[in-house]
Amino acid sequence: MNGSDAMLEVSVWRGTTSGGAYQDFEVPAYENQTILDVVSWIQHYADASLTYRFACRVGMCGSCAMMVNDQPRWTCRTHVKKVLKGRKLKVAPLRNLPVIKDLAADMDPFFDKWVAAGGAHQPSASRTEPIPPVDPQDPIRVEASAGIECINCSICYAACDTVAGNSDYLGPAALQRAWTLLNDAKHDAKDKILDAVSGSGGCHNCHSMGSCTAFCPNDLDPMSAIAGLKRATTRRFLRGGR
Amino acid sequence: MLDLRLYMLQRITALVMAPLVLGHIAVMIYAVQGGLTAEEILGRTQGSVFWFLFYGSFVVAVSIHAAIGLRVILHETFGLTGLALRGVTWGIAALLLAMGGQAVIAVTWSGAA
Amino acid sequence: MRPARAHPLWLAFVLHRVSGIALALFLPLHFWVLSLALTRPETLNQFLSFAEQPVVKLAEFGLVFLLAVHAFGGLRLMALEWLPWSVPQKTLAAGAVGVAVLISGTFFLQVV
Ligand code: SF4
Ligand code: SF4
Ligand code: FES
Numbered sequence: 001m002n003g004s005d006a007m008l009e010v011s012v013w014r015g016t017t018s019g020g021a022y023q024d025f026e027v028p029a030y031e032n033q034t035i036l037d038v039v040s041w042i043q044h045y046a047d048a049s050l051t052y053r054f055a056c057r058v059g060m061c062g063s064c065a066m067m068v069n070d071q072p073r074w075t076c077r078t079h080v081k082k083v084l085k086g087r088k089l090k091v092a093p094l095r096n097l098p099v100i101k102d103l104a105a106d107m108d109p110f111f112d113k114w115v116a117a118g119g120a121h122q123p124s125a126s127r128t129e130p131i132p133p134v135d136p137q138d139p140i141r142v143e144a145s146a147g148i149e150c151i152n153c154s155i156c157y158a159a160c161d162t163v164a165g166n167s168d169y170l171g172p173a174a175l176q177r178a179w180t181l182l183n184d185a186k187h188d189a190k191d192k193i194l195d196a197v198s199g200s201g202g203c204h205n206c207h208s209m210g211s212c213t214a215f216c217p218n219d220l221d222p223m224s225a226i227a228g229l230k231r232a233t234t235r236r237f238l239r240g241g242r
Numbered sequence: 243m244l245d246l247r248l249y250m251l252q253r254i255t256a257l258v259m260a261p262l263v264l265g266h267i268a269v270m271i272y273a274v275q276g277g278l279t280a281e282e283i284l285g286r287t288q289g290s291v292f293w294f295l296f297y298g299s300f301v302v303a304v305s306i307h308a309a310i311g312l313r314v315i316l317h318e319t320f321g322l323t324g325l326a327l328r329g330v331t332w333g334i335a336a337l338l339l340a341m342g343g344q345a346v347i348a349v350t351w352s353g354a355a
Numbered sequence: 356m357r358p359a360r361a362h363p364l365w366l367a368f369v370l371h372r373v374s375g376i377a378l379a380l381f382l383p384l385h386f387w388v389l390s391l392a393l394t395r396p397e398t399l400n401q402f403l404s405f406a407e408q409p410v411v412k413l414a415e416f417g418l419v420f421l422l423a424v425h426a427f428g429g430l431r432l433m434a435l436e437w438l439p440w441s442v443p444q445k446t447l448a449a450g451a452v453g454v455a456v457l458i459s460g461t462f463f464l465q466v467v
Contacts, residue, residue: 161360165318166243204249205314207372208435210364223364230436233246234253256429263426267419267458274415278406280399284392301386308379315376334379341386348393 006087008080010038012050013092017099022090023047035068035075035083039091039103052103059217062151065158066103067092072158074217095158096171110154110173117174118181118196124188132185144183147176147225149218156212156222168201172212172222175203179225182232194233203229243317243327248310255307262300287349294350301342309335367428367451374425381418420459427451 006029011022025042036054043050054064059077066075069083069090080089097105125132134141156172157163163171170178178197181187197203203226212222244252273283287293313331316322322330360366391399405411431451 161365162318168243198246200243200245202245204244204246207368208364208432209368210362211360214362214364227436230249234250234437237246237250253433256433260426260430263422267422270419271461278403280392280396280403284396304382308375308382311375312379315372338382338386341383341390344393345386345389348390 008038008084008089009087010042010089010091012039012042012103013099014050014102015099016101020099020102022092029080029087033080035066035073035078035080035089035091036064038080038089039066039075050103051101060151062153065094065105065153065155067095067158072155072215074153074155077217094154096160096163097154097158105154107154110157110171111152113170113201114152114174114177116196116201117170117178118189118193119174119177121181122188122192124186134185140183141185143228144180147180147220147222150176150180150220151218153217156216156220159211159215161209161211162205162207166201166205169205170197170201170203172206172226175206175229176220176222176225178203179228182229194229194236197229198233203233206230243314244310248313251306252310255303258299258303259307262296262303265296266300284349288351290350294346297346297350298343301339301346305335305338305342308338367431370424371428371432374421374428377421378418378425381421416459420455423455423458424451427455 008027008029010025010027012025014020014023025046027038027041027046030037036057039050039052040054043052052064052066054076055061056063057076059074062074064075065072067073067090068075068078069085069088070092071083072094073083075091083089091103093099093103094105097107097109100106136142136145150173152173154173156176160169160172163169175197178193182190182193206223206226208223208227210223213220213224216222273286287297309331312334313327316330317327360369388399388402391402406415428451431447434447
């Protein structure tokens with residue numbers, strides 16, 4: 001794989017949720033090449049109508065996730081060499097989400113659930129009050145800190161089989177966000193979070209299969225965060241708090 | 243499809259069954275030695291309050307546990323929802339409870355009592 | 356689309372689900388046979404002698420194995436959910452299957 005004499009055989013999904021097909025492209029292979037480079041090459045040199053999404057190209061924004069050879073990946077930081085099967089690549093929009101067009105998944109359900117799980121910040125103090133101190137070593141803060149590096153790429157959501165089977169399920173990222181806020185000293189309305197994650201789409205649907213944790217590109221652990229929510233809701237249940 | 247209430251039911255019945263399952267396995271290992279006959283089984287269990295309570299609580303717990311477990315699978319794999327899902331869940335629980343209850347009564351109640 | 360699922364926790368999940376379904380399907384049969392004790396004791400004895408055949412013995416081994424797998428898998432799940440540990444859960448998953456094999460193995464040795 002050096003220079004452009006070697007070619008990759010790339011199948012790319014073209015279409016929307018209501019229908020479409022894979023289209024094959026021949027893309028020159030390079031020594032250093034990410035999946036996003038491959039997709040961009042197709043759009044620049046083969047078919048300008050190919051739709052896909054990216055912004056930062058350095059794993060910060062969470063907008064470039066796609067299914068690569070049937071696995072959810074952040075394409076800007078996934079090297080072709082790491083996932084190539086022979087010379088073949090298959091690129092598709094993220095699983096478990098509607099498709100707007102081609103490789104661009106509709107992220108609305110993902111973010112709607114993020115809010116439904118109680119993920120919007122509710123400050124516990126106003127700006128006129130002193131800022132509550134946050135001790136980074138505090139065990140509760142450590143729990144919160146474990147989840148704050150989430151870039152909302154929806155890779156965990158695409159990897160989760162429970163989401164695939166139960167469209168109401170809030171999913172790993174939203175629940176991890178809820179767990180983070182539950183442990184955040186500056187967040188109010190903790191009971192509201194526990195209510196939000198106890199409904200029929202809540203944390204109790206999670207089967208602890210760990211695909212979310214296995215695929216998160218930032219090495220976060222939504223599965224354990226969800227276990228934390230199960231613990232917190234169980235404790236409240238046993239105390240008679242519903 | 244599992245809210246907190248069903249989740250707690252599922253876990254509580256699981257905890258109830260944990261020692262019962264171990265006991266049941268132990269009894270099986272003991273009982274199958276030298277073959278099984280109806281007389282041998284019934285001689286051990288019939289008229290015994292202990293075995294009635296042991297297997298009685300087992301049947302109640304397993305009926306609830308299996309109904310909730312199958313409910314999840316029926317929803318996730320077969321897309322059953324709403325009234326149909328509720329109906330089938332209750333149906334499974336009722337069927338297991340009825341059949342299990344009959345079995346417990348047959349094995350522990352009549353005869354020697 | 357099927358993301359790679361061959362990681363230990365996913366396999367533990369599948370094992371738990373499959374063993375659960377199998378046990379749930381077996382239960383009505385089990386209950387029915389036992390009810391025969393009340394209604395038709397001879398039939399129960401016929402059934403029990405039928406159960407002496409090696410094939411049936413093997414099926415019994417399978418059932419005890421499923422029961423043990425499901426029980427220990429369930430204990431693993433509750434430990435994972437309610438006790439705040441994270442990485443050792445994989446070890447637990449493996450341990451659960453190990454113990455299950457051990458117990459059912461004992462059973463198997465006893466009956467053969
Ligand atoms: S652990 Fe829970 S959230 Fe994560 S993939 Fe499995 S079911 Fe989904
Ligand atoms: S938890 Fe990980 S995989 Fe899920 S959205 Fe956040 S960064 Fe992406
Ligand atoms: S483009 Fe921003 S994370 Fe990939």
